[in-house]
Amino acid sequence: ASRFEGVSMAPPDPILGVSEAFRADKCDLKLNLGVGAYRTEELQPYVLNVVKKAENLMLQRGENKEYLPIEGLAAFNKVTAELLLGADNPAIHEGRVATVQGLSGTGSLRLAAALIERYFPGAKVLISSPTWGNHKNIFNDARVPWSEYRYYDPKTVGLDFDGMISDIKGAPEGSFILLHGCAHNPTGIDPTPGQWEKIADVIQEKNHIPFFDVAYQGFASGSLDEDASSVRLFVARGMEVLVAQSYSKNLGLYSERIGAMNVVCSSSDVAVRVKSQLKRIARPMYSNPPIHGAKIVANVVGDPTLFNEWKEEMELMAGRIKTVRQKLFDSLSAKDKSGKDWSFILKQIGMFSFTGLNKAQSDNMTDKWHVYMTKDGRISLAGLSLAKCEYLADAIIDSYH
């Protein structure tokens, strides 16, 4: 008998497992609205033109394959902090930002979780209810206790702002509050600028530490600066802030695993020490990060022409999702005779729409209509074409009623 006999079968991942089921489906009507990955109107994966141009540049220049430093590519770390905070941000000029290249958003969140586990024993992380399917796994595996703050209100299909504020107020002083910088996953519901001000107030009052997950900068509104405004608000108030970044969606670098962990500290002396400890955590975890994605980001942002072209392509991607969102709303409104108000779909932002379908109804979407989505009722509009909106509306209406 095997020595690994005691190893049980792990359950499929709630998000990435959906793509596996989709691939196994032979029906040609099938629709993958599971993973948050952009597809074109032809439902094909999309490699941005600027990425291809940057890669051609890199090939011409010839690159060696030497190890990167533990903290990653310096040119990348510079531009990623500037993209997030604005190149003129005083925190950057005062050397108060500790930035380490991470294995995309997931790896960056994991680095932060390890730092919290090591230096804030007993501290809790508060995460939104609901939140991205992998947040709980990351903190569980890093042995960081977490609890939830109210976020989604099924009655209004909107933000339970009062519940959110009271749960953040009620948390033990000095808790980490995990916030989605923009395009909240899975609800697509973001606080208004006024609500962000109040969230910052209560976090400051309670001496909590804000911890942003920024996986969609530029992808939500189409503007890099607008989508970073929540983070910049907290930094402008002089708060110390943790920010995990990902270039999976906004630059389409999903499998390059390129992201960053930024810790905005109150002094440069502290930032230097924090960075040194992030390196100490990274070295035994994966030693040093992959170069290719970091070079692409540094080359795209470092060249004004490529940078502008990237911004145009981001607006195109965000724009396509907005038209698909509108078309889905129009199809649902035209077809549904029940008088249900579907306008919540238009109020949501980013890649996802939180349909309110429960698990059984989501199962019906898959079993009967071959529409693949996550069981919390989330659909990725990035995987939807205008041509398929009517079909999807039929499936949703059939599953709802």
Ligand SMILES: Cc1[nH+]cc(COP(=O)(O)O)c(/C=N/[C@@H](CC(=O)O)C(=O)O)c1O
């Ligand atoms: C909020 C959020 N944070 C971090 C990540 C991690 O992405 P990375 O590729 O590690 O940078 C994702 C990915 N979300 C999509 C894909 C996934 O689940 O991994 C999703 O929600 O479908 C997020 O939606």
